[in-house]
């Protein structure tokens with residue numbers, strides 16, 4: 159959906175650099191790590207995730223990658239307590255099991271930005287971002303002295319200050335995605351789970367979101383678990399990658415250990431080559447569809 163308000167349209171690119179350092183006082187402290195072990199998750203009687211173990215290292219970015227339907231979102235939803243495991247344990251580094259935290263305490267500890275949420279009707283961008291402060295409020299707003307600064311910071315970090323007063327039902331899909339990201343940031347949790355946060359974003363905001371995620375880990379010690387389909391983005395942003403296939407972890411480690419052409423080709427079912435960008439050294443993947451594969455094979459055999 160396009161913006162119908164011309165002022166809001168032109169203001170969609172914020173003059174403030176959206177990735178400037180988030181150093182406002184009162185930002186949440188470093189996040190704890192989380193260990194998940196023996197996770198089994200399903201829908202109805204069908205088990206989708208089989209005996210998965212993974213760690214979200216404290217203050218690091220862990221990317222969950224894998225083909226459609228491999229169980230990435232289901233695992234993230236389990237960590238966010240939105241999907242109850244049939245087996246397994248999820249434990250914070252301080253020894254507390256995730257399912258023992260009271261609701262408000264949990265919401266101050268961990269938040270999930272899930273895929274494609276509907277836009278609430280009749281609210282401004284700022285009002286939606288203020289939802290993120292809910293777990294920090296008592297019965298009255300004045301009980302959240304950091305609230306206004308947290309909301310303002312989240313708007314700036316996501317490049318939304320110029321459209322803070324626009325109605326969310328007038329926004330494009332990408333703008334709305336940034337509003338939800340801002341809402342999660344305003345919550346100022348130490349653990350941030352992001353399910354395909356670059357979905358719907360144009361190239362600028364994809365890059366800036368990836369940079370922001372890295373910055374949240376590096377400068378604030380936030381523990382990030384992120385689902386990404388773009389393997390090159392995962393290679394750039396993540397300290398560790400966890401590759402899922404058919405509900406199982408098939409590789410877990412640094413980009414160089416996980417992003418291997420043979421393994422990726424097998425898991426995704428098409429030829430995927432991996433090389434290093436000569437300028438940056440970052441790993442890059444190149445996928446060949448069946449048509450491109452024939453062309454590549456033909457040129458290789460000349």
Ligand SMILES: Nc1ncnc2c1ncn2[C@@H]1O[C@H](COP(=O)(O)OP(=O)(O)OP(=O)(O)O)[C@@H](O)[C@H]1O
Nearest residue numbers: 201202206224225226227228229230231232233385
């Ligand atoms: N609400 C549901 N009811 C039944 N099955 C579901 C439900 N949600 C997901 N599934 C199934 O669970 C499996 C894993 O889905 P999940 O969304 O976790 O995968 P994913 O790796 O995140 O996929 P994608 O990359 O497409 O987002 C899929 O086979 C999917 O069809």
